[in-house]
Amino acid sequence: MCDCGNENNNVLLPQIGVITDIRRETPDVKTFRVVGRDGKKLFEHMPGQCAMVCIPGVSEAMFSITSSPTNKEYQEFSIKQCGSLTNVLHNLQVGDEVLVRGPYGNNFPVDTVLKGKDLLFIAGGIGLAPLRSVINYCIDKRDEYGTIDIVYGARSADDLVRLDEIKDVWMNVPGVNVHLTIDREQEGWDGHVGFVPNYVKELDLNVDKVALLCGPPIMIKFVLQGLKELGYTDEQVYTTLELRMKCGIGKCGRCNVGNKFVCKDGPVFRYDEIAATTGEF
């Protein structure tokens, strides 16, 4: 399976990943490109799945895989610097090694429910990371999906992740409409200003879509309210969740909410599945 010799099929044993590229996206987000020592992709994944990234002696945590499975060369993780592990990760250099295990969890239903549908992506801040995998997947298989609307907001223009890709690629794909917004007025920004939930309502897009959300809990809460007002049902909305995890395989107990384990049953949930549980997300 890998050069660490995992002949026991031990799901807790990581592979060795090598960082081949690091790009600074925003003041506190970097995107890390990772391959195996042999230069090949560590594993195959589906859009929305996650992996455990570990620096031995520091810690290990779950990160969404932001690259699309249609990329055959590498995996990418967009990581915000906000804790002990991510502080160390942000100090790594190209060529440094990390431990990676995965992929874990379910994925956005790109090959079933989403097929042929008009899609509405709504992301806030680093919440773009998991959705980027789906967006690029759908762009690479453009004729299999309907119109794609992307509403993406951040605190400021500097906090918009992958702005170059958004401008150079996404905005130039036929049938893909990108709607950017930032929270407050900023010099040099001539786009929309305002919070994501309000912007979604203002855009007044037609309701015959599947919505895919990811962002801070407060954004999710108000976007959901907004979508409901627009006429969306819980069954039309997918989101991806994040809780503390240690094992990634539904055993360590940390990400248990109601009768679900976010790592194993999620991280992608249709909204009615979450609404039916305890509200502890």
Place this chain on the structure above:
Amino acid sequence: MFKITNDQMPKLLKAIAETKDLFLPINNNGVTNFGFYKEDCTPDLDTLRTVKSAKDAFFPQSEGLYAVTTEDGKFTISEEEYCNKDFVVFGVRPCDVRSFVVLDKVFLSDPVDTYYAARREHGIVVSLACHQPDESCFCATFDIDAAEPEADVAMWNIEGGYAWEAKTEKGQALTESIKALLEEADVAKEVETEKNCIRTILSVLPNSKLDVSAFGAGKTDDLFNSPMWTELSNACLGCGTCTFSCPTCQCYDIKDFNTGHGVSRYRCWDSCMYHDFTLCAHGTNRQTQMQRFRQRFMHKLVYFPDREGMFSCVGCGRCVDKCPQSLNIVKVIKRMGGNSNV
């Protein structure tokens, strides 16, 4: 069925330990816990309830998963060795035997935990019926029969010693290996008497069979927002004693230990009662002790039944004995079940 006399028991333990690791209740300075047999240890098959459960046998309190060494910035990973030798867990009470079934649901479900699976494969469980259940016992609540152990080998206390019956192939093989020390005897009648005795005691104990009809699969909406959680959890210190003494609590952490020659990634028991259990960089989704307390009992009595079709409590009574604030699952079951007199 066989008989082993009290005189022969030390020889039997020694004989087992000659070829296999033997994990059994040992009295150490007045405290009885499961531990590995040594020539000079004091086995204790009389104490009803070891302080910690028998789960260490298959899910140790801490265990190495793999080690990482670094040379010139390059990692080398070496997986910890798996259990590869048969061992015997001796004198396990029927409730603890059931706890292994609960743990199996967690660790042997897809994807299989290979460390646990290796131990399960090599472990031989010898269970001892509960000669004298006490007032903390409530195993019958979960349809566990303290008189009828369901392990590889079942033992009962009888006059002058123990009755021994192999129940599985593993149990038969173990029996064969120590046959010289066992006495073939017609003890069926004595065992029957012992079973009746145990069941009679259980029938008069106050908590032995609680009404759990308020709990089980699909009860989340009925129970989650109950105002009783606040009242029941008010005194909880969040010390985690209940989770560490519990035979079915399976939550764990994975941590790093710097060995001086590299990093050992090990796992150890953790507790959903701790305030940092779910703490992320962005905060925690269970901010109050009430929420953490509720999680523990909802998991055992509702979420686990939802997923696995069985309760994740075996009624061993350890949390009843050990909680410094006298909070426990018995009170939760009674109170949420409508009994306000607890």
